[in-house]
Amino acid sequence: MTRTLAALVLVALGLAAGAARAGDRPEIQITDPRGDKTYRAAIQRFATKGGRSEQAGAAVHEALQKGLEFSGLFSVLNERAFLEGAKSPFLDGAPPVNCPNWRQIDADALVQGEVEASGEGVRATFRLHDVARCQALVRGKRFTGRNDDARRVGKAIADEIVEAFTGVRGVADTEIAFVSNRGGSKEIFVMDADGANARAATKNRSLSSFPDWDPTGNSVVYTSYRHRNRPSLFLVARGPSSPGRILAGLNGGRPIYRGVFDPKGSRLAIVMSSEGNTEIFTVERGGGGIRRLTRNRSIDVSPSWSPDGSKLAFVSDRTGAPQVYVMNADGSSQRRLTFQGGYNTAPAWSPDGRWIAYEMQVGGQFDLWLIDPEGQTNVPLVTHARSDEHPTWSPDSRKLAFQSTRRGRPDIYVIDVGSRSEDALRITNAGDNTNPAWGPYRR
Amino acid sequence: MQQLLSSLEDERQRQFRRLLILSALLHAALGFVFWWSPLKPAGTALPAVVRVDLVTMADLGPAPKPAEAPAARPPPPPPPPPEVKKVLPKQPAPLPKPKPVEAKPKPKPPEPKPQEKPKEEPKPPEPALAPEQDYEDVLAQLRQEAGEKSPQPVEQAAALPAGGPTGLGQVVSPEVARWMRDVKMHVTRAWILEPGFRLQVLETKVEVDVGPTGEVLGMRVTRSSGNPWYDESVERAIRKATPLPAPPEAGAWPFSFKPSDLL
Numbered sequence A: 001m002t003r004t005l006a007a008l009v010l011v012a013l014g015l016a017a018g019a020a021r022a023g024d025r026p027e028i029q030i031t032d033p034r035g036d037k038t039y040r041a042a043i044q045r046f047a048t049k050g051g052r053s054e055q056a057g058a059a060v061h062e063a064l065q066k067g068l069e070f071s072g073l074f075s076v077l078n079e080r081a082f083l084e085g086a087k088s089p090f091l092d093g094a095p096p097v098n099c100p101n102w103r104q105i106d107a108d109a110l111v112q113g114e115v116e117a118s119g120e121g122v123r124a125t126f127r128l129h130d131v132a133r134c135q136a137l138v139r140g141k142r143f144t145g146r147n148d149d150a151r152r153v154g155k156a157i158a159d160e161i162v163e164a165f166t167g168v169r170g171v172a173d174t175e176i177a178f179v180s181n182r183g184g185s186k187e188i189f190v191m192d193a194d195g196a197n198a199r200a201a202t203k204n205r206s207l208s209s210f211p212d213w214d215p216t217g218n219s220v221v222y223t224s225y226r227h228r229n230r231p232s233l234f235l236v237a238r239g240p241s242s243p244g245r246i247l248a249g250l251n252g253g254r255p256i257y258r259g260v261f262d263p264k265g266s267r268l269a270i271v272m273s274s275e276g277n278t279e280i281f282t283v284e285r286g287g288g289g290i291r292r293l294t295r296n297r298s299i300d301v302s303p304s305w306s307p308d309g310s311k312l313a314f315v316s317d318r319t320g321a322p323q324v325y326v327m328n329a330d331g332s333s334q335r336r337l338t339f340q341g342g343y344n345t346a347p348a349w350s351p352d353g354r355w356i357a358y359e360m361q362v363g364g365q366f367d368l369w370l371i372d373p374e375g376q377t378n379v380p381l382v383t384h385a386r387s388d389e390h391p392t393w394s395p396d397s398r399k400l401a402f403q404s405t406r407r408g409r410p411d412i413y414v415i416d417v418g419s420r421s422e423d424a425l426r427i428t429n430a431g432d433n434t435n436p437a438w439g440p441y442r443r
Numbered sequence B: 001m002q003q004l005l006s007s008l009e010d011e012r013q014r015q016f017r018r019l020l021i022l023s024a025l026l027h028a029a030l031g032f033v034f035w036w037s038p039l040k041p042a043g044t045a046l047p048a049v050v051r052v053d054l055v056t057m058a059d060l061g062p063a064p065k066p067a068e069a070p071a072a073r074p075p076p077p078p079p080p081p082p083e084v085k086k087v088l089p090k091q092p093a094p095l096p097k098p099k100p101v102e103a104k105p106k107p108k109p110p111e112p113k114p115q116e117k118p119k120e121e122p123k124p125p126e127p128a129l130a131p132e133q134d135y136e137d138v139l140a141q142l143r144q145e146a147g148e149k150s151p152q153p154v155e156q157a158a159a160l161p162a163g164g165p166t167g168l169g170q171v172v173s174p175e176v177a178r179w180m181r182d183v184k185m186h187v188t189r190a191w192i193l194e195p196g197f198r199l200q201v202l203e204t205k206v207e208v209d210v211g212p213t214g215e216v217l218g219m220r221v222t223r224s225s226g227n228p229w230y231d232e233s234v235e236r237a238i239r240k241a242t243p244l245p246a247p248p249e250a251g252a253w254p255f256s257f258k259p260s261d262l263l
Helices: A004-022 A053-072 A099-103 A147-166 B001-037 B133-149 B175-190 B230-241
Strands: A029-031 A039-043 A074-075 A108-119 A121-130 A135-145 A175-180 A187-192 A206-215 A219-227 A230-237 A245-246 A256-261 A267-274 A277-284 A300-305 A311-316 A323-328 A344-350 A356-363 A365-371 A376-383 A388-393 A399-407 A408-417 A433-438 B204-210 B214-225 B253-257
Touching: A039 A053, A039 A187, A053 A074, A053 A108, A053 A121, A053 A147, A074 A147, A108 A147, A121 A147, A135 A147, A147 B001, A147 B230, A175 A206, A187 A206, A187 A219, A206 A256, A206 A433, A219 A256, A256 A300, A267 A300, A277 A300, A300 A344, A323 A344, A323 A356, A344 B214, A356 A388, A365 A388, A376 A399, A388 A433, A399 A433, A408 A433, B001 B133, B175 B230, B214 B230, B230 B253
Parallel strands: A029 B253, A039 A074, A039 A108
Antiparallel strands: A108 A121, A121 A135, A175 A187, A175 A433, A206 A219, A219 A230, A230 A245, A230 A256, A256 A267, A267 A277, A300 A311, A311 A323, A344 A356, A356 A365, A365 A376, A388 A399, A399 A408, B204 B214, B204 B253
C-alpha cells in the first residue's frame, strides 16, 4: 500500500514536472507552408457486382480522379505504387485500414468504395480515410443516379472528399454557362466545370449573351435579340419547357440589356435603357416592384450582387471613364471602388464576399484584378499579355472562370485563386467562347 | 632738476598704474561680455550622453505576448458532415432547346460597354509579391553563428530560431536551437495548407510529446484556431512529420501554426 502510494506520488510529480517543462520550452513556430502542395489521394477502384457495374465503376473512378485533380487541392497516386491491391474491398465487412501501408507510399487520403448499376440506376458508396491521422473521415456515404449519371456520381464523391479535408465543398460537380458560336450563331451553352459535356442550351439562331444562373441552378437568364431584334431577357430552364421571354412588358417594353439574379432568386438586377443611356434597376422575377437604382446621364451597367444581396457592384462612367462602384441594393450610398487604372469593368462579387474580381485595361488589353469590397486591397490576378475578361466565381470562391484570347480566339479558362497561379486551364476548344457564368452548387 | 626727474618718474608710474588698472578693467569687461554673450551656445556643446547598455538577447526576457486571437476570427464552421446517406438528385435533363426561330441578323453588342475615352496610360500592374523570406530561419542562423563565434558563454550568445510568448529572449543552447530549426523545416515540409486558409487569420497551438528518437508519442491542441479543418491540417502535419529529428531533450514541446503570407 505504501509502495503504491509512493509510486502514485512519483508519477504525479513526474507529470507536474513534465507539464512545467513543456510550458517553459520555447515555441516552435510554423509559419510558411511553401509551394502548391496538394494532398495525395490513393483511390482504390470501387468494388463492383456484375458487368453493368464494371462499366459504371470505371466511369465513377475516372470522374473521381479527375474531380479531385480539378480541385487543385489533391493529386492522385498511381495505383501501381500501392502496397495493397488496386481494387477496393466491399465496404460491408471490409478489413480495417492498414495505415502504415498507405503512409509508406505517402498517401494522405485513402478512398474505397463500391458501385452497383442496375436497371434502376447507379448506386455508389464510398469511405474516406485520413491516413496521417489514421482516422475515418467518411465511413460510408451513398450516391445514386441514373445510369448515365456515373460520372456525376464520381465528381460528387470528389467534392465530398474536398469538403472532408478542407471544410468547403469542391466544385467538380458544378456547371458553367457560356456563349459560343460553335454552331454558327451565338448561343448559350452549358458545360461541366472542367469543360466536359458541353451542350447547347439555346438554338435561337440569334445573338444570345450574358447568361446568369438562377441560384437554384435550374434555369439560366440571358439576353437575346430574337424578339423584334431588340435586346430582351429570356429564361431557359431544365425540364420539358422553358419560360422564354421574361419581363416583357416592363416600362413599355424598353430594351433590357442584361439581367442578374439576386442570391435568393426573387429579384433581378437589370440594365435597361432610360433617358438615352443605360441605368440599373431591380425588379421582382414576375415583373413587379421595379426600383430604379441609378439616375444620371452616364452609362451604368454590369451589376453584380454581394452574396448577402444587400449590395451591388456595378460599372459607371460618371467620372468620364468606366470604373467599378458599389451601392446598397436600394441604390443608396453609391461609392467609387476602383481608382487604379483608367478603364475598369465587369465586376464579379465572390460568393464568400471577400473579393470583387474585375477587368482592368492595361495597355490596350484587359487583366483581371481582385479588390476587396472596402477598396483596401487591390491585387492583380491574371496579367497575361492577351486580354482576360468576364471573370466569374466558382461557388466555393476558390476558382475563377474567364474568357481569354491568349490563343487568338476567345476561350474559357479556369484559374485557382488562392494559389495565385497563372497556369489557367483552358476548358473550351471549339468556336469562339465568351461570357462564362459559373453555376451554383447543384442540389 | 632732480626734483623734476623725480616728479616725472612719479608721473610715469602713475600712468603705468592707470594703464594697468585700465587693462585689468578691460580684461574683466571682456571676460564679462564673453561670459554673458548671447552667442554663447545654449547648454553644453557636447552631445548628451546616451547610455548604451550592451545586452545579449538572453538578457531581455520574454517578448511581449502576441495579441490574442483577433475578434474577427471566423465563427467555428459547422461540424463535419454527418455520416448520412445522401441521394444524388436525378440528373436533370439537359437544358431544353427552344424552338428555333428565324435567323435575324443582329450583330449588335447586347450590353453597351461604356465608351472608352482617351486616358492617360494606365499604371503598370503592381509587381507580384516577392517570395516571403523565412525571417525566423535567417534570424536563427545568424544568432546561432554569433553564438558559435562568440567568446562569451554560449548560453548568452545563442538564441532561438523562433520568437514567441516564451521564445524570443529565452535562453537555449545551440543544440536546442539547431534542433528547433530542423524540426521547423521538417514540419513545414509536411504541412499542406489549403490556399483558402492563407486568406484567413488562423492560428493553432499544439503541444507535442516527442520521444528520445523523435517519435511523436502524443499531441494536444492547446489553442484551437476555431476552424476544425485547419486544426486537423496541423495535426496531420505533425503526424506526417513523424519521426521528427531526435530531440536534445525528450518531452512535450509547444508548436504554433500560423501562416504568415496572408495573400
